Amino acid sequence: MSVAPSRHEWVFHPAVLRSLCVHIRRRGVSLADALAGTGMTWQKLLREKRSVAFDPMRTLILNAQQLTGCPWLGLEWGVSVEAATQGLTGAAIVVSRDVSQALETAARYHPLRSRSVEYQLAVREDRSTLIMREVLDLRDIRTFILEANAAIVERFLTTVAGEPLVEIEYRFPYAPPAWAPEYSRLLAGKVHFGAAQLELRVPRKILRLPGVVALASDRSGLALLAERELALLRSSGDLSRQIRLRLFEKQGPYPSVQAMAQQLNMSPRTLHRKLRQEGTTYQTLLDDARRELAEWYLLMTREPIEAIAERLGYADASSFSRTFRRWFATAPGRFRDDRRDTQDMIPER
Numbered sequence: 001m002s003v004a005p006s007r008h009e010w011v012f013h014p015a016v017l018r019s020l021c022v023h024i025r026r027r028g029v030s031l032a033d034a035l036a037g038t039g040m041t042w043q044k045l046l047r048e049k050r051s052v053a054f055d056p057m058r059t060l061i062l063n064a065q066q067l068t069g070c071p072w073l074g075l076e077w078g079v080s081v082e083a084a085t086q087g088l089t090g091a092a093i094v095v096s097r098d099v100s101q102a103l104e105t106a107a108r109y110h111p112l113r114s115r116s117v118e119y120q121l122a123v124r125e126d127r128s129t130l131i132m133r134e135v136l137d138l139r140d141i142r143t144f145i146l147e148a149n150a151a152i153v154e155r156f157l158t159t160v161a162g163e164p165l166v167e168i169e170y171r172f173p174y175a176p177p178a179w180a181p182e183y184s185r186l187l188a189g190k191v192h193f194g195a196a197q198l199e200l201r202v203p204r205k206i207l208r209l210p211g212v213v214a215l216a217s218d219r220s221g222l223a224l225l226a227e228r229e230l231a232l233l234r235s236s237g238d239l240s241r242q243i244r245l246r247l248f249e250k251q252g253p254y255p256s257v258q259a260m261a262q263q264l265n266m267s268p269r270t271l272h273r274k275l276r277q278e279g280t281t282y283q284t285l286l287d288d289a290r291r292e293l294a295e296w297y298l299l300m301t302r303e304p305i306e307a308i309a310e311r312l313g314y315a316d317a318s319s320f321s322r323t324f325r326r327w328f329a330t331a332p333g334r335f336r337d338d339r340r341d342t343q344d345m346i347p348e349r
Contacts, residue, residue: 011136012057013113014048019085020060021045023077029067036063054116054136061141072182074144078151079186083159088226089113093156097214100207102160103128104299106153109226117149117198123338128207132198143177146198153200154187162212164188168202171195239264239274240285247289253313254290257282291327294320298336305332
């Protein structure tokens with residue numbers, strides 16, 4: 001599980017703020033007024049490549065709600081969000097082969113857009129549930145953030161399926177707000193309140209709906225790019241970030257610590273010392289890269305386990321299976337079967 005960010009760390013991709021600004025500008029709100037107190041101008045936000053901390057986003061949301069007079073603005077904005085504004089995450093979701101894969105993609109790559117809410121996918125025989133767990137005290141924008149997350153996911157799943165998904169269920173973790181009727185107006189699914197946490201429940205028959213623009217080759221490339229971005233996101237420092245990228249781009253045999261140090265023009269001793277300062281080790285980075293790629297290949301491709309083991313630099317499938325059991329407490333084949341009940345529908349790469 002990822003470590004929750006602090007309020008002063010980056011939390012939102014700047015494209016998220018730009019998308020919200022575009023929406024409220026369509027409602028007639030001045031962008032200067034909307035961005036007042038955030039420390040940003042529209043011109044600065046357009047150029048911004050770094051992600052944005054919690055407090056500027058909070059100020060923007062509170063300004064937007066006051067200026068529009070719309071307390072359900074999170075829902076309204078969420079159902080309007082286009083995939084293009086969500087970068088690699090949105091693109092990879094839209095070309096999914098079915099709703100099931102789209103839901104898995106949303107859960108895996110959501111951190112690339114926002115870290116205020118963590119997505120976890122719980123798979124059962126009759127349904128999959130996307131759990132949206134709050135990792136920050138969202139304070140007075142909690143309802144907005146949760147409404148927006150639920151609405152954006154529905155919008156993307158609807159885009160994949162090409163039809164309204166009226167049989168999905170939402171469970172919101174608060175009492176019905178004064179604008180509760182807007183939930184039924186804006187969301188296609190069934191809405192419930194008073195839950196322990198925000199959940200989106202998708203029944204099995206909805207999960208099987210094929211993607212209307214499924215493109216296996218495009219998805220493979222997009223997902224690999226997204227995996228690279230995740231590797232960067234999870235890096236604790238500059239050196240570990242460089243090593244993660246090198247390991248991710250390498251398909252076995254992986255370099256020894258001596259070989260990696262040589263590639264980086266330093267001694268093994270210096271490499272170990274610098275990684276300790278960043279709170280990690282070379283072996284940890286290597287294990288992380290292999291684990292993330294192993295999960296990706298099992299879930300996103302039909303490659304045999306023997307071929308995946310070879311890609312990851314293992315001597316044989318048995319060695320890979322032993323390590324995989326240590327990571328996930330199950331065998332690779334069982335992991336694939338449990339997580340991919342529609343595995344026979346995965347296109348060949």
